[in-house]
Amino acid sequence: MANAMLHQTVGTFQLLGNSGTRCEIRNNSVKLIPRGFEVEVGLSKRKIYSSREWKLGVIRASASQTSVVDPVLAPSNNGTRESPTKSNEAALILIRHGESLWNEKNLFTGCVDVPLTKKGVEEAIEAGRRISNIPVDMIYTSALIRAQMTAMLAMTQHRRKKVPIIMHNESEQAKAWSQIYSEETIKQSIPVIAAWQLNERMYGELQGLNKQETAERFGKEKVHEWRRSYDIPPSNGESLEMCAQRAVAYFRDNIEPQLQSGKSVMIAAHGNSLRSIIMYLDKLTSQEVISLELSTGIPMLYIFKEDNFIRRGSPVAPTETGVYAYTRGLARYRQKLDEMLH
Ligand SMILES: O=C(O)[C@@H](CO)OP(=O)(O)O
Structure with a gap:
């Protein structure tokens, strides 16, 4: 097993197990390896979970050490990622944050940075349970803690057990100080990008006021207009x-290109920033978006395929077969998780 350049395919590897068979890698694929064998590649050992998934697996070498590409995310033959299918299909999950302390108090919150209540924490964990079999390659959140808590708590439930890591790009130093120096560790992590553009809409002089009291003072209709009209802003x-x-x-410039490249994305954000994104995804008119209400902590699934967003509703539970029947790619991803974790 010679040292090789990063990502260069190596020629042979050792199969450990009953027979100690040696195997050749042909055309970047490892074929017909029996279940239960361990592959020794450089310094790392990996168990083979099924021979089928290893047909897509390639073995890569780094300057000092050879490692095996994660079979769930191994590039397919056409160079695209396998998540969730080979045909550039990707999952998009939208989650409105769980209940915040100001939702509980019925206060206008907007861009005030308020954390979750205990109920909000539980909602986020439940949301995570519902999406625990759906691929997540990238996470986008707003800059506000209630969305970030929701994303992180949801990911504690994900079966793939990758580590969500917040990217610090606010300065060159922040970037340099948060570098990771292991390719393998990077592969086992999910970049989390916090963007102020996904923040809740700025509620101006309503921020901190009680919604009920404001309705009593200014009249229900006026407050409803501020809260749900499309183009009438509250003062400031x-x-x-x-x-x-x-x-x-922000979605079009930063998130859509990730989906186009086959990466599955989760967005944890807010009632109104998500309503506006859903308006774009579902091509709603400014009239239709008025009646769109989002509950806290309920994940919504879309499939991005051939430049279209296909709304799939809300995954009910990790065991709910209907959700996985939506696409073959999602079903396959879940099956791979089952095989890896079994
Ligand atoms: O207070 C807010 O920031 C938002 C979301 O909770 O309120 P509304 O329901 O009016 O959109």
């Missing part, structure tokens, strides 16, 4: 249209 705040301008632009 953003309308949904203004919120959509920054949130949808």
Whole structure:
């Protein structure tokens, strides 16, 4: 097993097990390896889970050490990622944060940075349970703690057990100080990108006021107009249209390219920033979006395929077969998790 350049395919590897058979790798694929064998590649040993998944697996070498590509995410023959299918299909999960301390007190929150309640923590964990078999390669959150807590708590339930890691790109130093120096560790992590553009809409002078008291003072209709009209902003705040301008632009410029490259994405954000993104995904009119209400902590699944967003509703539970029947890619991903974890 010679040292080789990063990502160079190596020629032979040792099968440990009953027979101690040696095997050749042909055309970047490892074929017909019996279940239960361990592959020794450089310094690392990996168990073979099934011969089928290893047909797609390639063995890669780094300057000092050879490692095995994660079979769940191994590149397929056409060079795209396998998550969740070979045909550039990707999952998109949207989650509105769990209940916050100001949701509980019925206060206008907007861009005030308020954490989750205990109920919100539980909602986030339950959301995570529901999406625990759906691939997540990248996570986007707003810059606000309630969305970040939701994403992190949800990921504690994910069966793939990758580690979500917040990217610190706010300065060159922050970037340099948070570098990871192991390719293998990077592969076992999920980048989390916090973007202010996904924040809740800025509620201006309503922030911190009680919703009920404000309705009594200004009249129900006026407050409903501030809360749910498309283009009427509250005093010194953003309308949904203004919120959509920054949130949808961020989605199109930063998140859509990830989906196009086959990466599955989770977005943890807010009632109004997500309403504006859903308006874009579902092509809702400004009239239709008015009646769109999102509950806290309920994940919504979309499949991105051939430049279209296909709404799949909300996964009910990890065992719910219907959700996995949505695409063959999702079913296959789940099956691989079952095989890896069994
Ligand atoms: O207070 C807020 O920031 C939002 C979300 O909780 O309220 P609304 O329901 O009016 O969109």
